[in-house]
Amino acid sequence: MNDRHMRRKAAIFLDAVYEGATGLLPMALGLWFYHPLLRLPHPPVYFIYSSVLLFGSDLLILIALSADLSLRALTGTLRLHRPPLPILGLLGLAGWAILSAAWSIEPRLSAYTGFHLLGIAVWILSLSERPKAWRALSTGCMLGILLQSSVAVLEILAQSTAFLRPLPLEWPGQLDPSIPGAAVIELPEGRRWLRAYGTLPHPNLLGLYLLGLMAGPATWGVQPNPWSFIGGLGLGLGAFGIGLSFSRAAWLGCIASFIGLLRTPQLSPRRRLLLLLAGAIGGLAVAWLFPSQTITRLTGRGSALELRSVRERQWLMEQAWRQITSHPLLGTGAGTFPLALREAIPPGYRAEPVHHVGALILTELGLPGVGFGLVMLWAFLRERRRREDPEAWALTAFLIGLLIASMLDHPLWTMAPMRALGGCLLGAWLGRQKSGDAGDRRPPASPDPSEGH
Structure with missing residues (x-):
């Protein structure tokens, strides 16, 4: 009896560790604490694209997976269900990325990318079997939106990130509009205006991060209970933060997400109106407060900086096509696109990934990589x-x-925290697709009472 009691307490503890790590994860995805496992200097490639880094979010996922495995061993439920097809596609993609180290221009980087994808696939599988973990995740999403949107507002008001200096964070660093390389909007009169970074390395990352986290309040907003109002507030705050990032990709993704959200079946007209107002007020408030900045980002009118940004992206797509035609079957190896550009970079251009995940996968992993990606998309x-x-x-x-x-x-392909963000959403989505809360397949918190008799 005493042994059963101790095992029951251990199971409850392990379950709490899993839920706690899961709940903290959305916050950690926006606070990029990291430890360099292997630095691979390849100037002029920025080190984040050419190093093996262990992020705080990776550590939380490892803690959660360790707790899950220990709980399964304790309760005798080690057997997993057959992985859904999207996970099988991701496992294939991860395996091919690992194999690409054999012909990669930087084998260590390709192996790291592949093994990280493999870890994300295991994390997705774990979440898919524990649908109730979304409660902790969605709460973390709300807190992450509150934190990053608040920081974004302060950065816009101060036109500086210097107030973040006391935090032990490398990014975004101490920036203001006068610093070369800072992400700014060049207004028609020539004035430089700093975009919001949050606590991330770039405003585009802030936009994608908030877009992913808005899934949390969205699931609250569609519920027929008082939490729907809190969900609406979270959506509005997230839309406002995305607006302040001035990321056109995040803007487009946010609009598409709200169109899909408003088509949710079984949604009362009142809740539909709440969601519409939340998104519209949050997004349009930015356009009303900063009309010149919004028009400049949308049209590039009168801004040499915006035109240069467009030309850089076009040049990166041209380089991607050249690499694809040179290595159509195998690619250059996972995670190596910026490294492959080093010899082709003209003065003033940056060695960074092409801004299209599909083109990146085709360039780095060839036709088989795209095939696995299409399997994931088709299954989804x-x-x-x-x-x-x-x-x-x-x-x-x-x-x-x-x-x-x-x-x-x-970033969903090139940066570990963003891959983890996508994995969180896909794992939660698969859990809902499988069974809903009633079918939570996590190991029981207490072993079978008949055990030991």
Whole structure:
């Protein structure tokens, strides 16, 4: 009896560790604490694209997975269910990325990218079998939106990130509009205006981060209970933060997500109106407060900086096409696009990834890599029709928003915390697709009472 009692307490503790790490994860995805496992200097490539880094978010995922595995061992439920097709596609993509180290121009970087994708696939599988973990995740999403949007507002008001200096964070650093390389909007009169970074390395990352986290309040907003109002507030605050990032990719993804969200079945007209007002007020407030900045970002009118940005992206697409035609079958190796550009970079251009996830995968992993990616996409589009549960629909809307944004930017493929963000949403979505809360397949918190008799 005493042994059963101790095992029951251990199971409860492990379950709490899993839930706690899961709840903290959305916050950690926006606070980029990291430890360099291996620095691979390849100037002029920025080190984040050419190093093996362990982020705080990776550590939380490892803690959660360790707790899950220990709980399964304790309760005798080590056997996993057959992985859904999207996870099988991701496992294939991860395996091919690992194999690409054999021909990669930087084998260590390709192996790291592949093994990180493998870890994300395992994390997705774990979340898919524990749908109730979304409660902790969605709460963390709300807190992450509150933190990053608040920091963004302060940065816009101060036109500086210097107030973040006391925090032990490398990014965004001490920036103001006068610093070369800072992400600014060049207004028609020539004045430079700093975009919001949050606590991330670039405003585009802030936009994608908030877009992913808005899935949390979205699932609250579609519920027929008082929490729907809190969800609406979270959506409005997230839309406002995305607006302040002035990331066009995140803007487009946000609009697409709200269109999908408003089509949620079984949604009362009152809640539909609440969601519409939340998104519209949050987004349009930025356009009303900063009309000149908004017009400049949308049209590039009168801004040499915006025109240069467009030319850089066009040049990166041209380089991607050249690499694809040179290595159509195998690619250059996972994670190596910026490294492959080193010899081709003209003065003044940056060695960075092409701003299109599909082009990146084709360039780095060739036709087989794209094949695995298309399997994931096809499985996602097929599975999304299986349930019309409002929460599943809300998650679908923001997953589609991230996919659309990834056609105009690269972090969902190139940066570990953003890969983890996508994994969180996909794992939660698969959990809803499988069974809903009633079918939570996590190991029981206490072993079978008959055990030991």
